[in-house]
Amino acid sequence: MLPPPGNARILIFAHFVNTFGNGAYLTTSALFLTRSVGLSPAQVALGLAVAAAVGMALSTPMGYAADHYGAKRVLIGTLLLLAITYAGLIAVRGVWSFTLLASVIAVGEACAKSANGAMVAAAVPSEQRLRLRAYLRSANNAGIGLGALAGSLPLLLDTRAAYVAMLLANTATFLAAAMVITRVRPAAPVPARPDDQPRLIALRDRSFFSFALVDGPVASLYNEMLSFALPLWLALRAHTLLWLGSAALVINTVGCVLFQVRATRGADGPADGARVGRRGALVVAGSCVLLGLTAALPVWLNCVVVLTAAAVHVLGELFLSTGTWAVIFGLAPEWAQGQYQGVYLTGRQIGNMVTPPLLTALVISRGGPGWLAVAAIFVVAGLAYPRLVGWGIRTRAVAVPAGG
Structure with missing residues (x-):
């Protein structure tokens, strides 16, 4: 069920921890934003639509940043930024502040996904990449599934305190995942971009x-x-x-x-x-x-x-x-x-x-x-x-x- 100890296990554990928090948030986000923050469903949809457009526009530049600055460094920085941003949702009071934070989250998630793919390519030899990517998807499904179960408790309580606790717990999973990622060591140096090749x-x-x-x-x-x-x-x-x-x-x-x-x-x-x-x-x-x-x-x-x-x-x-x-x-x-x-x-x-x-x-x-x-x-x-x-x-x- 797990690869040998090393980079692969480290990445799987970090991914599981992070997606556990994501599963809990996704389960409760709609009710938190409507019942606790007071946004209408239309306002939530508007904010998410704007955020999706921003994330899509910046997906490739974020991937380039992972190549240029190093996937590990970018992934850790992105996880820390997402931790701060999700915690910031506690202070949301209107549609525009929600849209701003949702856009930052969308860009951060795009950057994290691109950096994570580059991390897989750099962390293990080429013949092991597909298996590691498959392990990560298994961890993703397990983490989100268990996180969704944990997210049912705030739904049962349906109080602002319960929703805030869920947001803080999700923040903690981003911080924990970033700490775990620091232990990854590249399997081989990533080659530099040849001078005759375009940046993008x-x-x-x-x-x-x-x-x-x-x-x-x-x-x-x-x-x-x-x-x-x-x-x-x-x-x-x-x-x-x-x-x-x-x-x-x-x-x-x-x-x-x-x-x-x-x-x-x-x-x-x-x-x-x-x-x-x-x-x-x-x-x-x-x-x-x-x-x-x-x-x-x-x-x-x-x-x-x-x-x-x-x-x-x-x-x-x-x-x-x-x-x-x-x-x-x-x-x-x-x-x-x-x-x-x-x-x-x-x-x-x-x-x-x-x-x-x-x-x-x-x-x-x-x-x-x-x-x-x-x-x-x-x-x-x-x-x-x-x-x-x-x-x-x-x-x-x-x-x-x-x-x-």
């Missing part, structure tokens, strides 16, 4: 940018399928089966925690990553077809089909995430891992903006045929992966070896 090379890499614009929204789509579309679908089509939405999320979380590392086997470079990603997209498409069938099934059979679809979905998600990491690590130059992570994050953030309205228009409004349309999106994306990644490999003078 990732933005000029049309093949990789195209991959990010396809795979980023696909990642958002398979995440929102279970957390957003399925619960609403069950509420509209099968009123007695609302618990199935929670059951599907449990299957997804447990599957990611237990099997993400195993899913990285056989992905030894960007070409393999494209094939694994294609396989994952087709598997997730199959889960969409299963969910579309529930519109015309009796209640007892709905239970079987939805739970089966959740199991199929998590298998495809494991393949898709593995393929994504193999492509990012494989196509990024060693001296630009951070900014390539940032460019990919831009594609992911675009997906986060377009996915909820897309799923609403297709699944909630169209019903069973809408699920088939979502399946078609995954099929098209899966078939495009080998071509996009092949384009990226051909544009490099030498095919990039495994993991980097």
Whole structure:
């Protein structure tokens, strides 16, 4: 369940501690901002929308900063900044102060994700990167799941004191994670940028940018399928089966925690990553077809089909995430891992903006045929992966070896 002692374990522990606090905050944030701070849902949505735009605009520059100043230094500084910013939410009294802090948080999270990806590339040899990234995703799911359970206590109390205590606890996890990160030692020196290469090379890499614009929204789509579309679908089509939405999320979380590392086997470079990603997209498409069938099934059979679809979905998600990491690590130059992570994050953030309205228009409004349309999106994306990644490999003078 864990890699040997060393950098990998240190990063996993830091990630788990941090995501535990994030899980607790995410569980309580909506009620804290509306019931304790006094913001309306529309004001919260406005602040988050502005913050998302700011974070998306600065994702690549933050990744460049991680490459230029060192991923470890930038990650520690970002964690400290996020600790201060989350604590600052206690003093929020209106929509503009919330929007300002939410924007700082969005930029900080973009920087932390880019720096974290660069840290993985620098902390272990190239052949170990995918496994470490898989361990981190397992830790992420475990931390958020347990944090969500811890966040249920402030919800039960529903007092400002309980929400403030939760914010301070989240702040403490950022500080603790920063302290743990100080123990990481680079596996090898990161090469300097060659003089003949542009600073923001990732933005000029049309093949990789195209991959990010396809795979980023696909990642958002398979995440929102279970957390957003399925619960609403069950509420509209099968009123007695609302618990199935929670059951599907449990299957997804447990599957990611237990099997993400195993899913990285056989992905030894960007070409393999494209094939694994294609396989994952087709598997997730199959889960969409299963969910579309529930519109015309009796209640007892709905239970079987939805739970089966959740199991199929998590298998495809494991393949898709593995393929994504193999492509990012494989196509990024060693001296630009951070900014390539940032460019990919831009594609992911675009997906986060377009996915909820897309799923609403297709699944909630169209019903069973809408699920088939979502399946078609995954099929098209899966078939495009080998071509996009092949384009990226051909544009490099030498095919990039495994993991980097």
